[in-house]
Amino acid sequence: MDFEQNVYQKDNFFFDTIVNAFPEPIVIDSIGENGNLTTLYYNKKYVETIGTSSIEVRTQKQMFIENMTKNKLFNTLSSATKEQETKFIVRCKDSINRIYRVVFNLYNQKILVTVLNEITDVEKYRELERMNTIKDRLLSILSHDSRMPLNSLHALLDMLRNNDINFEDFNNFLPEVEQQVDKVITFLDNLTSWIQMQIKKGEVLIAPQMVSVDEVIQEIKPLFQSSIIAKKINFEYVPTDIQVYVDYNMFSLIIRNLISNAIKFAKTQGNVSIHVETDSFIVHIIIEDNGIGLTKEEINKILSTQMISHQGTNHEIGFGLGLTLVQEYIKLNKGSLNILSVPNQGSKFIVSFPI
């Protein structure tokens, strides 16, 4: 029986009834000699939700939007292995993006039946769950780690008041408290920026200007002084007159987080260095440490902006919040981030901005 001629007929009542009974959008195409697709049939659900104009599809992995013809969609999907889950965000008729799992069935190499299974709710639920985990962890850091310096200060003041320690003792402990306070300040700054980004989703304002790299580094250096001293870090930085075209505050936060990370993962008495290089097109800011390094998987996780967290070699608080922000801000400023690392030898974070 020839499917094309006999089963599919616009007035085939039997066929219509069955296909339209499905709650999923279904589209049937014929595949031409040259591989081009010609739509033979859309079921009712397809016409109602997606519409019959070309589908605007966004893959979740690549996050690009383009008007994808069904041809291209088919080619993209058929090049994927069968096991690979194919999820697409489809801009539907009502201008709402819905997430579909797309299943292809090939009949006789001639007919292509495509069933789109909407999984928007499942995906939204997963996203909510992920956000909820992130918020739980942020709250736990806020309520626990951020208290540490306060507890220490409180204990010291208490001992001072009760004459358990004298002023000299008290002074001796201040650098330790200062170091703890600095880390919490960095964390709170990151948190504030992150929350702002969450609230303003997609409409973060950036104000690019020519920024002196040296000015920023000199400004943020005091924040690390206590950690550098405590970990006996050899901090290497040669002042530079190079400028970049970026948002000042975002750039400052990027550099601050990367230096803070380098110190966090450097070994005691280890090295942390900042180099600024430029050719006529690009400025590279290279922040390097000889610390515990990262595995390939960890680098991939960082680049996929999944929040991962590691305690530093001196149990510095962390969360992955910093690196998530760093990447968002680099992207907003049209820069790029490269990570080179060898476990147990150290890491190199290279931030590049076009001039």
Added chain:
Amino acid sequence: MVENIHHNTYYMIVDDDIINNKICEVIIKKNMPNSQIISFTEAYRALDYLVDTNNHVPDIIFLDINMPEIDGWEFLNRYEKISNQKTKLIMLSSSTNEDDMNNTQKYSLVKGFIQKPLTMQKLIQSIVS
């Protein structure tokens, strides 16, 4: 001051947080002026001390969990092999993580878990229990 109990107790504190070590010292000295205290900010030094049989064996060890290089767990793994069973080991940590609390139960030589900061009440409880 706590009368009649463990006046001459020998305490060892293993924690990289110098402020906590000072708090412990102050509280112990205040309540048991005759007790002795030795503190280490690096766990490996504490282990070196414990291995050396010439050294006086502590009665109670307060051990932190989050420490650089050798952390509390690694300390326990190594200490298990040299422990004399007479010494009472108590975890003293700011951790509120349930996993940490559960993990300590795997070590038979851990006799308690105290949330920082150490107070007089917590100290007395830990030594009489």
